[in-house]
Amino acid sequence: MAFDTRNGTRGARQPGRNRLEQWGNRRMVERLRRHGDRRGTKLVLVTIGSKSGEERRTPVRWFPGEGDERFIVASASGAPRNPSWYYNIAAHPDHVATELAGERIDVVAEQLHGAERDAVWRQITAAARGFARYERKTDRMIPVIRLTPLGGAESRHRIV
DSSP, X not given: OOOOOOOOSOOSOOTTOSHHHHXXXXXXXXXXXXXXXXXXXXXXXXXXXXXXXXXXXXXXXXXXOSTTOEEEEOOGGGOSSOOHHHHHHHHOTTSEEEEETTEEEEEEEEEOOHHHHHHHHHHHHHHOTHHHHHHHHOSSOOOEXXXXXXXXXXXXXXXX
16 A cells, blocks of 8 residues: 555654754664664664665664564654655665664565554554554654565575
8 A cells, every 4th residue: 555644734843853862763773783672662674765765774663463564653753744764665665674683674564544554553552552642742644554574585684
């Protein structure tokens, strides 16, 4: 399905805009790439920049789906705009991967819509109530993205 969620008109401050947040995200990306996450709730999302064409890495929280699939949420902490990585996936849907604990996995990203999105959203907000608060802060529909690993061993790589 399409990546077609429009920006809203109200919401919280857009995260990741100041240098301290950017520095913290870089540190988290490196830690997750090397060692993983003790709680097992975060991963590094790898996308291709929609304007720059350069590889971008972003730490995101994930939620389990069926089998190996994982769900991520383009909440931007309830900001009125979708996060940059959402537009990166929309521009380059065939070049998405996850990295965690020394392993890179190529994935297929798909935005959920309708009843399927609503069912997964209920599971996400039951597991992490903060996402329900984000939804109340903004007037945009917060996108839910399914990440499904590509089949075969060639889609898995060790990170050096």
